[in-house]
Amino acid sequence: MCGIIGYVGHRRVIPVLLDGLKMLEYRGYDSAGIAYLKDGKIKVSRAEGKLENLDLKLNGKRDEVSFTGLGHTRWATHGVPNERNAHPHTDCKNELVVVHNGIIENYFSLRENLKAEGHEFRSDTDTEVLAHLIEKYFTGDLSEAVARAVQEVEGSYALAAMCTQDGVLVAARYQSPLVLGLGEGEYFLASDIPAFLRYTKDVMFLDDGEMVIVRRDGIQIKKAATGEEVKKKAERITWDAAMAEKAGFKHFMLKEIYEQPQAILNTVRGRVSVEEGEAYLPEIDLSEKELKDIRRVMLVACGTSWHAALLAKYYLEKWVGLPTEVDLASEFRYRSLLIGGDTLTVPISQSGETADTLAGLRIAKEKGSKIISICNVVGSTVSRESHGTIYTHAGPEIGVASTKAFTSQLTALYLLTIYLGRVRGAISKEKARLMIKDIIDLPPLLEDNIKNIHAAVKELALEFYKKRDFLYLGRNYMFPIALEGALKLKEISYIHAEGYAAGEMKHGPIALIDEAMPVVALAPSSPVYDKVLSNVLEVVARRGIVITLADEGDKKVADIATHTLFLPKVSEEMAPILYTVPLQLLAYEIAVLRGCDVDQPRNLAKSVTVE
Numbered sequence: 001m002c003g004i005i006g007y008v009g010h011r012r013v014i015p016v017l018l019d020g021l022k023m024l025e026y027r028g029y030d031s032a033g034i035a036y037l038k039d040g041k042i043k044v045s046r047a048e049g050k051l052e053n054l055d056l057k058l059n060g061k062r063d064e065v066s067f068t069g070l071g072h073t074r075w076a077t078h079g080v081p082n083e084r085n086a087h088p089h090t091d092c093k094n095e096l097v098v099v100h101n102g103i104i105e106n107y108f109s110l111r112e113n114l115k116a117e118g119h120e121f122r123s124d125t126d127t128e129v130l131a132h133l134i135e136k137y138f139t140g141d142l143s144e145a146v147a148r149a150v151q152e153v154e155g156s157y158a159l160a161a162m163c164t165q166d167g168v169l170v171a172a173r174y175q176s177p178l179v180l181g182l183g184e185g186e187y188f189l190a191s192d193i194p195a196f197l198r199y200t201k202d203v204m205f206l207d208d209g210e211m212v213i214v215r216r217d218g219i220q221i222k223k224a225a226t227g228e229e230v231k232k233k234a235e236r237i238t239w240d241a242a243m244a245e246k247a248g249f250k251h252f253m254l255k256e257i258y259e260q261p262q263a264i265l266n267t268v269r270g271r272v273s274v275e276e277g278e279a280y281l282p283e284i285d286l287s288e289k290e291l292k293d294i295r296r297v298m299l300v301a302c303g304t305s306w307h308a309a310l311l312a313k314y315y316l317e318k319w320v321g322l323p324t325e326v327d328l329a330s331e332f333r334y335r336s337l338l339i340g341g342d343t344l345t346v347p348i349s350q351s352g353e354t355a356d357t358l359a360g361l362r363i364a365k366e367k368g369s370k371i372i373s374i375c376n377v378v379g380s381t382v383s384r385e386s387h388g389t390i391y392t393h394a395g396p397e398i399g400v401a402s403t404k405a406f407t408s409q410l411t412a413l414y415l416l417t418i419y420l421g422r423v424r425g426a427i428s429k430e431k432a433r434l435m436i437k438d439i440i441d442l443p444p445l446l447e448d449n450i451k452n453i454h455a456a457v458k459e460l461a462l463e464f465y466k467k468r469d470f471l472y473l474g475r476n477y478m479f480p481i482a483l484e485g486a487l488k489l490k491e492i493s494y495i496h497a498e499g500y501a502a503g504e505m506k507h508g509p510i511a512l513i514d515e516a517m518p519v520v521a522l523a524p525s526s527p528v529y530d531k532v533l534s535n536v537l538e539v540v541a542r543r544g545i546v547i548t549l550a551d552e553g554d555k556k557v558a559d560i561a562t563h564t565l566f567l568p569k570v571s572e573e574m575a576p577i578l579y580t581v582p583l584q585l586l587a588y589e590i591a592v593l594r595g596c597d598v599d600q601p602r603n604l605a606k607s608v609t610v611e
């Protein structure tokens, strides 16, 4: 996700834009830029890297006599982070300029058509097509040109546009946030409230399909498709600036847990077709023959990303029939590897900078293996050294404990499974349609249930936050999720927690069972459900405490467990993603009750760039 800001009013615009972008930096910070109107001309200034680089570039210009402008802080989805790809982007004649947050799914075809009509592109971004599309329809009325342009766009956008007409901005949104700040003779538009909260607490939220014309003397909201006027009520924000950066959540981690429906949706967006029964991963720069010649897959990662790799093994072996090995990168890099040109190596890394994972990538590449990575940071070292990268579009993950990046990794690996399964003829079109429908249906289902899940988890946290040990059990698809649940708890609450394959109970862990140690058992319906149930019975028989996560209405497990948290019933393949969320929330609520620093746990770093 990126951050956009726009201003029309009586203040010098450059400081307003820069200060606003500072408050939006949590949304993306790989490059930034502003555009402002001076003497009838559009001035653009952009810089790679942190916002301070742009600030430096604008040194001495903060007092420029200009009162209309746009700003953007980027989290790259298309095009590596550099000045060339930084927003704002202009049309061919530098008479129009656009900033955008979202993903233009049909940007490639739009760009080809616009190029054929003579438009010259200067960046690799999807956003630039918006500038040329608006230029195509611009005959003097910016709002009309924007309204026509967005009718051709597929995907998500919160865009703001400016032309050389002073004191006018036009913005539009679809499935990306856009909020208006209402001042005295001045108006703001932004991705999020913190951008202008210091100037006004009166806001209006745009809804999907709406657009707004912003002038010094007022705003006009319309439906982009029909031009129909929309009346909205202003709302007054009660947050302070710090709270606003977390959108009212107490911690970034909680905000990011709640962002998961959007993160999963954004990771899927533009990559599937239910009708066609296909997943599209053009990032995988391998021919069909190369993909069919793959004899095995090697997944390499650390920490939470390693848990994602463990689940991918089940997906790939079950649905693609490809022997799949998973290794901790810190082990992989030092063992005698039997991989080569017939191996597809998949490094998985949220940051794309983890030293061990990077080392593993380089060794696998030296041995001739094809490298397709799963990454959340465009232009990260892992992505730059891979033959192709499937990006998770989770947006910046600020909390040290990985949450939305993990469920986005699971989503990306699920798409990879469908893609490889279709290419290699292992998954039929009909089955692919069903699998794709499952992942499309998951985000709204999670959105509808996350608050109820959270409420139920809070009660469990209150009862168990003083415990000193936890055991998490899962089988098959749920084994990696048990490991992830344990890792979440231990890394933010500092409670000792172990994840175990439930079938391993008899081989040691059952000796630990007593009234003091809660056991979290993951028991969705599955071919191994009865086996998990017998493990739960083993624990209960020894007076252990069992918290089970199970399908709504599962009386069987509810009758034997100490506590049962019910979750909506989803397909076996979707259950790992869904069941991760209550475990993240349980770790979060327990850590908060224990007074821990949830966003920056002791001894941990967001990205382990050293061995």
Ligand code: AGP
Pocket (backbone or CB within 6 Å): 302, 303, 304, 305, 348, 349, 350, 351, 352, 353, 354, 357, 400, 401, 402, 403, 491, 604, 605, 606, 607, 608
């Ligand atoms: C996740 O909660 C942890 N903070 C940590 O295990 C993390 O997953 C690991 O360091 C790998 O990071 P990466 O995904 O950026 O490579």
